[in-house]
Amino acid sequence: MGKYLIKGARYVLTMDRERTVYTDGAVLVDGDRIVQVGKSAELAARVTPDTEVIDARDKLLMPGLINAHLHLTQLHIKGCTTDFFTPSLIPKLHLLEHTQDEEAAYYSALCSCIEALKTGTTAFADPGGYATAQMVQAVDVSGLRAVISRSLADFGTVVEEPTDQAIQAGKEFVEQYQGAAGGRVKAWLSLRTERMVSNELCRRIQILAQELGVGIQSHVASCRHWIDVHKEAFRGLTPVERFHRSGLLGPNLLLTHCNFLTAREADLLREHDVRVCHCPTSGFILGMGTLHGRHVEMYKDGVCLSIGSDNAGASNFHDMFRVMYALTAHRDHHYDACVFSPEDILDICIVNGARALLWEEEIGSLEPGKMADLILLDLNRPEWLPVLNPVNNLVHCATGESVDTVMVGGKILMQGRRVLFVDEAEVLAKTQEAGLRAAEKAGLLKTAAMRWPVR
Ligand SMILES: [Zn+2]
16 A cells, blocks of 8 residues: 555546536545545645655546445356246255355355455345355455455244354354454355344344444345245334334344335334445346335435345346446336436445445545545546536446456456456356356255256
8 A cells, every 4th residue: 555646537536425527636545544535736735755655547536336235155156047036946046056166165255355345346235145264265366355254044044043043153253353454354144034033133132232333234126036935034014114013124224125015114213324235236137126116215215225236147247337226116017217326326226325325434435534435437448438418328338348457455356357356257257167166065066057058
């Protein structure tokens, strides 16, 4: 880490309170923090002999993207099937995650981090896995910032554990990893999903979270089938209603999916300031019905709506540009081109992403005093031109391939699309080997076989 002046950017999107945009803009970084943001000419006066100057001509400078739901250790199910919600396959998915060897889990996590980094994500939340040491190690090596959790479930799954044991595992995880990777890792508690957690676990996990001062994540209402399963198991109650009665709802809770909520459940989330993460592209692959959720209405009502890529078996990618674009599908569904404007979508991804991770004091905008988590996008690419309104083009035209440079906490992790702190070719080779091994162990190779004759 050092002192950097990134100057001459054609645009700087600050995402500050006024959403100020600078043309010919610059950002001054000292150590891990942003010192000043403004016009290049103004900031040039602050250059000292030890300042490294980065020329951002033809670039757009903005805060890093925030992925509020990214499974690090589920990469090896990528490409197996689009039909993961069939009752026979779900246990295989959970088993793969639970039984993969340490090396497979590590490369699953590291390859996921590299994909995120190369497509402009600087912070993300992993909703919970089991190979926690490998997850934290991958975040440490990659240089990214992340919320990491250990999955907890005490009911109705092949990977359930007794409630006391689950509580203890969550507590030990948080105590061991809080503040790891030089403060870039936040350790949270994680409930696997609504149909796998008892009332007692829900109640006690919120008490523990308050004691430890951490957040909680859970999946909820991903598809209609699982809501029916939940209602059958819990006296007809809908998931959010039951979470409410268990005392789980609160601003430290990040609930992902929320696709089939009742109006009452959506109200409960708003009243309790629960953070919601929407994963539209999971639904596109798996046929979950994500567009039928109340996400547009919740956002208009002031619920903190963020977005995520989910796992590699759902979206099949972690490029947040594609997830942002996917939000535009709600315009089609609502017959309304004004739903989720490009400005809304950037707010959802970055500003609300930071709030979802309970990290908004330090990330989510380019402002003096905040962490220097930023990305440079190359505007001189065919898909971007002509640039009349960079916000529109960012959401509607760009992909993660536009990302040229990534900095997290004042450290440059990628420059000219070259990842600086890992041997990318080696990681890719190891990931392919590990993926084959993990899929074979979980009995998924047959599921993944091509339908066409292979000669
Ligand atoms: Zn998920």
